[in-house]
Amino acid sequence: MDLLEYQGKQLFRDHGVPTPAGRPAQTVVEAVEAAEELGYPVVTKAQVLIGGRGKAGGIKVANDRDEARRHAEAILGMDIRGFTVHELYVEKGSRIAEEYYAAILIDRGAKAPMAMLSRMGGMDVEEIAERDPAAIARIHIDPLVGFQDFHGRRLAFEAGIAADVIRPTGALLARLYEAFVAEDAMLVEVNPLLVTEAREVVALDAKVTVDGNALYRHPRTAALRNPGADDEQEQMARERDLTYVKLDGNIGILGNGAGLVMSTLDVVAQAGGRPANFLDAGGGSRAEAIVDAVEVIVSDDRVDAVLFNIFGGITRCDEVANGLVTAFGQIDVTVPFVVRLDGTNDEEGRRVLGEAELPNVQVEKTMLEAAARVVELAGEGGGPSAQGGEPAR
C-alpha cells in the first residue's frame, strides 16, 4: 500500500525524522487557511500516488494569499496521469542549499534491508544510477542488529556529502530506519533530502510503501483510504477482495493462482490477442468468488471475449463450473466465454457446463486451444451476435 506524501511525512514525524511544517487540505478554503498559518512562501503540492507531479504542474510556490488561492484552485481536481487530485499538502517553503537522496528498502536479493544515500538528489534514482553509479552509496543492514551509527557514517562518507552535515544526516537515516521497521514499510524514500541554507537536514518529500500483510498491527495506517487511479473495475475488484490489474486489451482473463494467470496472459498475447486484465480468483475459487469475478470482468465494456482458465489442484473444476452457471444466472453476460477446465474433477466440471447449456460458452481442453479460440472470438468483435453460440460440450 502506497501512502500519500503527507501521510508518509506524518509517519516520519512520529519517528523523529525532521520535515518542514505543513498541513493537508481538501478544499481551497482549507488550503488558504493553511498557507496563512504557515506564513509565506508556501508550496502547494498535489497529493497523488504517481510521480512527475512537478512537471505536470502539481507543485507550485506561492508568495501571498492570492497566489495561494489561485494555486489551490488550479491544482485541486487536476488530472495527473490518470489520477485526480483530491487533496493538497501546503508546506512551508524551504531555502535549499543542497539536495540529496536517501532511501531504505527491502532488498529481495539479499533478503535484508538496504539503505542508500546519494548527494545527487532531486532526480530519479535510476537516473542517478545511470549518470554516475558510484554516486549512490548502498549498505545492507542486519535486521537482527538494526541501524548503527557506523552505518550512517559509512553512507555519508561513501556518498561524499558535505562534511558539516555528516552527523545530522546519519542521525536522520537512523530515524528513517526506525520508521521503516516500526511501520512495516517496504520502502521509505526521501527525494530530495534537503540541506537548508541554515544547514539543517530535512525530508522534503516522502515516498512510503507499507506492507499490506502487516496492516493488522497498524490500525491507523490501515484506516487511511487512498484512492488509486480512477478505475471502475479496479475499485469493484477491491470491494470484492479480488486481485485484479487492468491491462489495455479487449480479452477478459480469469484464472486461479497468480502464476497460472500470468502464464495465461502470455499465452493469449502469443496467440495474437491483447488481455484486458489480470484476475486471480484465488486458490480456493469458491462459487461466490467466480460470480464476483465474472461481474467485474463483464462490467468492462472494452471486453469483447473472456477466457476462463482453471487448472484444478485444490480447486475442484466442478465447483468452478457451478460458480460459472450461477454467475450466468445472475449476470446478463453478452460477450462470448471460452472455458478451459483441467485437473481435479475436470470431466465432472465439463459435464456441469454441458448440461447447463449456457449460451455463448465454449469449452476447450488445453490452454493453447483455449487461447487461440478466445483470440479468434475477440477478433470477430465479440458481442452477442458473434459466432460463439455453440453450446458447451
Next chain:
Amino acid sequence: MSILIGSETKLVVCGLTGREGSFHGLSNRRYGTDLVAGVTPGKGGGDVDGVPIFDTVHEAVAETGANTSMVFVPARFAADSILEVADAGVELVVCITEGIPAHDMMRVYTHLRRGRTRLVGPNCPGVLSPGQANVGIIPAHFFSQGGVGLVSRSGTLTYQIGNELAGRGFGNSTIVGIGGDPIVGSSFIDVIALFEDDPDTKLIVMCGEIGGDEEERTADYVAEHVSKPVVAYIAGFTAPPGKTMGHAGAIVSGSSGTAQAKAEALEAQGVRVGRTPSEVAEVAAELSGAAA
C-alpha cells in the same frame, strides 16, 4: 531418492487442529507421509484422527522424533511458529501460510541462515516426492515417480507444467514450491543445488516469474555449478511495470525484474526457456532424448 522429503520424513504439523491444517495434514498422511504429531498450544494431549497433539514443538520432537515440520498457522503467528520449529532443532520447515509480513520474514530468514534449519516457503504449495511423501497442498494425483526435479515460485502453474510433463511420460523426483513472496527461505539456487546432487534427478525444470533477480542469479549459478540439463519457464511477459501480479513478489519495478530480462539471462547461460508450459515439456523431451 528425492530431495528434502522422502520415506525417512517424520512430519509434525503446526496448526493440525485447524480446518485447513487437518484437511491437508491428513491428506498428506493418506498419501503415505509419516505424520507423527501436531502442535496446537493448549490442545496438548488430544489427537486429530489418531495423530497426537502437543502444546509445544519441543515436546512433539522429543516424543516422536519429528524431523520435518509443516506450518499451517495464521499469518500473524506464522513467523513465531517457524522460529519455534527451528529452536526445537527440526531440520526442515515447510511454511504454507500466506500473508506473513515481510519484516517478520527478514528476521526469520536471517536467524535461520545462522543455524541448521532449512525453510521452504512461506506462501508456497509445499514439497512432494512422488511415491514417498507429500508435505503441503500439492495435489499428488497428477504426479508420478521419475527423473524430473521441478522447482517453482507458483502453485497452479506448477501443476499445469507438471501435467504437461506427465503428458510426455515424465515423472518427478521431487516437486518444490519455493513460494511467491519477496522473502522466501529457499531460493531456486538452494533447490537446484540439491537436485544436482540427487542421483535420481536427471533433468531440472524451473518455473519462475517476474520480480526480483532470482532467475538471473540462478542462470549464472547453473552455468557454473550444474551439470544436469535445466529447462526454464518464466511467467509474466505481458505484465506492466509497477503492478503487483497477485504474488507479493511478482512486480516489475523500474527496468529490473521483467520476464524478458530473465529469459535472456537464462538463455545467455545456455538454459533453454520454454515460451509456453507445453513447450517446456517439449524441450524437456528433446533434452532427455525423447524418453523419460
